[in-house]
Amino acid sequence: MSIQGIFPIDKWNFKSESILTDLPAADFEQLMVHKSEHVLKKGEILFREGAYPSGIYYIVEGKVKKYKTDKTGREQIIYVANTGELLGYHAILSQYRYPDSAATLEESRIAFIPKEDFLLTLQQSSILNNRLLKTLSHEFSVLANSITLLAQKPVRERLALQLIVLREKYKVNFEEGEAVEINISRDDLASLVGTARENVVRVLTEFKEEGMLKTKGRKIFISDVKKLIVLANAG
Template identity: 65%
Template sequence: MSINGLFPIEKWDFSSDSILSGLSMEDLEPLMTHRLEQVYKKGEVIFREGGFPQGIFYIMEGMVKKYKVNDSGREQLFYVANTGELIGYHAVLSEDRYPDSAAALENSRIAFIPKEDFLETLQRSPVLNSRLLKTLSREFAVLINGLSLIAQRSVKERLALQLIVLREKYKVDFKPGMPVSINMSREDLANLVGTATENAIRILTEFKEDGILETKGRKIIILDINRLIKIANYR
């Protein structure tokens, strides 16, 4: 079922799939002419925090996690990007090192776009410029919401909310009444929620016993989105 009107998904998902969609050939062609496409296997790192950017990345197919690594070596996963999104452009715009890392959550086809092509197109395309500015504004709002979520919500509420967001991301050829499968390791899910893996597993088991979801291997299949919205306790 759709969650439109039931849950403000736009507050938690800064999808940038509209940045390149519908661009004129005049803008799109120079941006994509020198692109290099590569298939990243699940778990393969796309770029690392602290590295110098040579360009940006366009997810043509697949799913990518964005994360930071803390002093103890634990990943702090803060966003999942999917097909159509751009990643890695913050460092190019700021002319600085990558502030975070990115790795494929599943086998993903990703295009590398040289920074010279990206910056040149951005400079002469008011449409791309406007879309990117809008996306950056949305990203800031979503990240602020994420920080407040960690500080103010219980682990159970945070897990329910992240499952709602992930369900939207994993919709493929969705039709009303169709179950949605989230294909993510329990460790990655726990890192996204900000809790220990065993805590995430325990709460998932509770949700499963309550008929809210079912699991098949690492796949999480959402059965009752209304119950998740209620547990998320978002107001």
């Protein structure tokens, strides 16, 4: 089922896939003129926190996690990026190092766009400029909501909300009445929710018993998103 009208997905989901949608052909061609595409296996690094950027990344197909790592090596996933989204442009716009790291969550096809082409297109395209500004503003709002979520909500509500957001990202060729399949490790899910792996496993078991989802290995099948929405309490 569609969650439009019953869940405010825009409060919790970045929109960088809209940056290149229907961009004028001349602008798009200029941006992509020297791009290179690579197929990356699950877990391969696109960029690391603290490195200097040499370009931006476009997800042609697949999913990528953006995350920060603390001094003990523990990851906190900030966001899961989907097909069509851009990554790495924050560091170029700020003229500084990457503020976070990015790695593939599954085998993905990634296009690398050199920094020079990105900046030249940005300089000449008012449409790209306006879209980036709008996207950055929206991302700030999403991050503010996420900080509040981690600080104030219990694990059950945080997990329910993240499962709803992930459901939208994994909803490919969806047909009404089918359960949406989310393929993510329990470690990555725990990192996204901001809790320990054992807490995620325990709460997923509770959700199964309550009829919200089913699991098979690492795969999670969302069978009753309405119940998750009520539990998430994220209106």
